[in-house]
Amino acid sequence: MIESNYQREFEKIAEYYEKSGGDASRFLRRDIVSIIVSGDKVIGRNTVEGVELKAKGLENGVEIWLEVKDGIQVENPIHLCTGYLKPEGTQLVLIHTKLGKAAKANFLSHCVFPNGKEFTHRMISDIELSESAKMSYEDVHFHSKDGGVTVEAIYNAHLGEKSVFRNTFHLTKTRVGKLKVEMKVNLDKEAVAEIESKVYEKQDDYVEIIEELNLNGERSSGIAKSVVFATDSSKARIINRAYGNAPYARGHIECKEIVKGGNVNVGTIPELYVKDEKAELTHEASIGRMNVKQLETLMAKGLTENEAIELIVKGMLK
């Protein structure tokens, strides 16, 4: 629930939260686990039976511990909202998430920095999945139009035996500013991971993405995928990496960078390392202009080139 003295701050964050596609009314429901951070304060929180939620303030941010107990299957998505309304400053958010044996939870995280001019947000998320746990984490960002936001989002996940993890990072509706996304996943036996980043860059935005799968357990499997649409004079560096360290481990990495504009500067490096002869890793990468056949198909139906690009990109980044 919202702390009474932070009601107006919540309303402001909620406004941008909804602009980024969230449903702010969910923060007011008692049957939904939620936590709202503004600057270095937790201004609202709620939890349900079987989910332990703790938080404390830091000098420039907050630290959060969230544990879903063994066997608990959280029905509604857990909502996290991190906001920062001032134009300048720094925010550090440390999140420790643990899912017990056979627990299940889906997370929906929105980060809203609508006024950032010289603002840095650093989020470090440690995720621990116990045996047979299932977790999905969707991180959606909403930044200012000025491009003055710097974001560093670091995820380190350990997946226990037979656990399943899906992590997505989306920054597609507003300016990026400077962004670094790092997702590293360590998988035990028969664990499954799917990690994905989708970013739409404009003007002089800069994006760096590192996605890494460590397939340490027998028959573990994972996919790491990045999609970047780079326009104007934006820059992007993408590294998708996979280690096949165990028998029958299977991994696939994929990077798609579409460019539009004469001054973009994008690059991708796929890295595959196999330490077990029975492991199997594959990769797929493409950089370049929009698929001409797709463009021409839509233009032949009456869309301008820009309308066609918008529709194609909207679909790809969905």
Added chain:
Amino acid sequence: MLALKRIRYEKSERVILRNMTIEFEDGKIYAMLGNNGVGKSTLAGIIMGLENYREHTGELYLDDISLKDLGVFERAKLGITLALQEPVRFEGITIDEYLNLGGKLRLSQDEIAEALKLVGLSKEYLGRYVDSTLSGGERKRVELASIVLIKPKIVILDEPDSGIDIMSNEMIKAVVGKLKKAGSTVIMITHREEIAMMADEAYLMCGGRLLASGTPQEIVAFYKKLCDSCDHINKPESEKIRGGEAK
């Protein structure tokens, strides 16, 4: 009227179309027959102004408007459209969004449902994606529904039956009938008799030129007799018969 005058197109020093001249009258259904590699799809690409087919000589006119310097979008604005033999797929775009062109067409759900019904798809398809989860036949049907909804002045259907089971000729006939009723000129590229027979007029292409024209019955008979088991594709000059069986 769409008129092509002396269209010549070469690629990698190979002549694909040789000074082709042809006129397509408003509201008529045409079948362009010919074996693989005779230049039928190239003709489609040139009419639509696709990027790979812009470097040609000769003139194209829609009524009195020269198409030569117009791109795909400008030609589409004049009412020309093309359904590719193998329609491309789009990640993350639903059939509803695709048929509505991202909202630009402002079609009602009833209009879309009607077009889907015409091509044998139910309303349940609206939320599905135009991606690899559709079979080749389903994707082709979606494309035909899209063409119907655009209400084009001129449409080129490149092998409208490819990827669709042979039992679906009636569906294609219904689509062509609907387009004709709406006043569209339909140019069907095909080598299937059943499809060609839906046309008002037919042409036989070989070696990048028109070999014969006539009724679909005449051209199909000509094709079956001389082209079905052809051992000299794109070398029609080695065939002695000229205009005997067809006009």
